[in-house]
Amino acid sequence: AGLESIRGPMSRFAMIVAGGLALHALIALPVIMLLLARSNPWALMWRSRQPLAVSLGSASSTVAMPVAIHAARAYGNCSMGASGFVIPIGTAVHRCGTALYQAVAAVFLCQVLGITLEFSDFIIVGITAVLASIASSGVPGAGLVTLVIVLSALNTSLAGRGLPQIPVHAIGMLVGIDLLLDPCRTLVNVWGNLVAARIMSNIAPNPTAPAMDP
Numbered sequence: 001a002g003l004e005s006i007r008g009p010m011s012r013f014a015m016i017v018a019g020g021l022a023l024h025a026l027i028a029l030p031v032i033m034l035l036l037a038r039s040n041p042w043a044l045m046w047r048s049r050q051p052l053a054v055s056l057g058s059a060s061s062t063v064a065m066p067v068a069i070h071a072a073r074a075y076g077n078c079s080m081g082a083s084g085f086v087i088p089i090g091t092a093v094h095r096c097g098t099a100l101y102q103a104v105a106a107v108f109l110c111q112v113l114g115i116t117l118e119f120s121d122f123i124i125v126g127i128t129a130v131l132a133s134i135a136s137s138g139v140p141g142a143g144l145v146t147l148v149i150v151l152s153a154l155n156t157s158l159a160g161r162g163l164p165q166i167p168v169h170a171i172g173m174l175v176g177i178d179l180l181l182d183p184c185r186t187l188v189n190v191w192g193n194l195v196a197a198r199i200m201s202n203i204a205p206n207p208t209a210p211a212m213d214p
Helices: 003-037 041-047 049-058 061-074 080-093 096-112 119-135 142-160 168-203
Strands: none
Touching (some): 003 041, 041 168, 061 168, 096 119, 119 142
């Protein structure tokens, strides 16, 4: 496509991904926590700043998992059972930030290559992005690898209508900007796990770990 032709779209792509992650982390998840856990999400976010910082610095939810479990028990008023069960399971399968990124990335590649999508294609992208995010590992850059699953499902739909398909090597356009977006989506993944642990502690309470000073 040429560098000049994608420079503007690439910056808009980065802003859309960052904006979507911010909306999910700062609005959607806090509202869910307020409704289901009846507790202050901003207090939990502040007390969980250590695992959030680790996730942002490492771009790995696996690296941040033990720190998140400790913070949930010590500072987040989460039960030992909920934090010990929900956060490891969430680290393995819950990657809302990655799913959002892969969906936007698939649509972006279609727009850059001049491929027009129908409503059914957006449904396919949404479903496969969720499944592909579950299949990805908690290491830096894993979302780009599983993006191939989303593109393969989308190409099947495009081929059925006789439209040009998205070449796998088009993912290379995202490699540079992914270094900046990967830590952001990892932070959202870890924050979502902490919110889920707090909600589960409210639904099924059991003894909490001894509190510690932040």
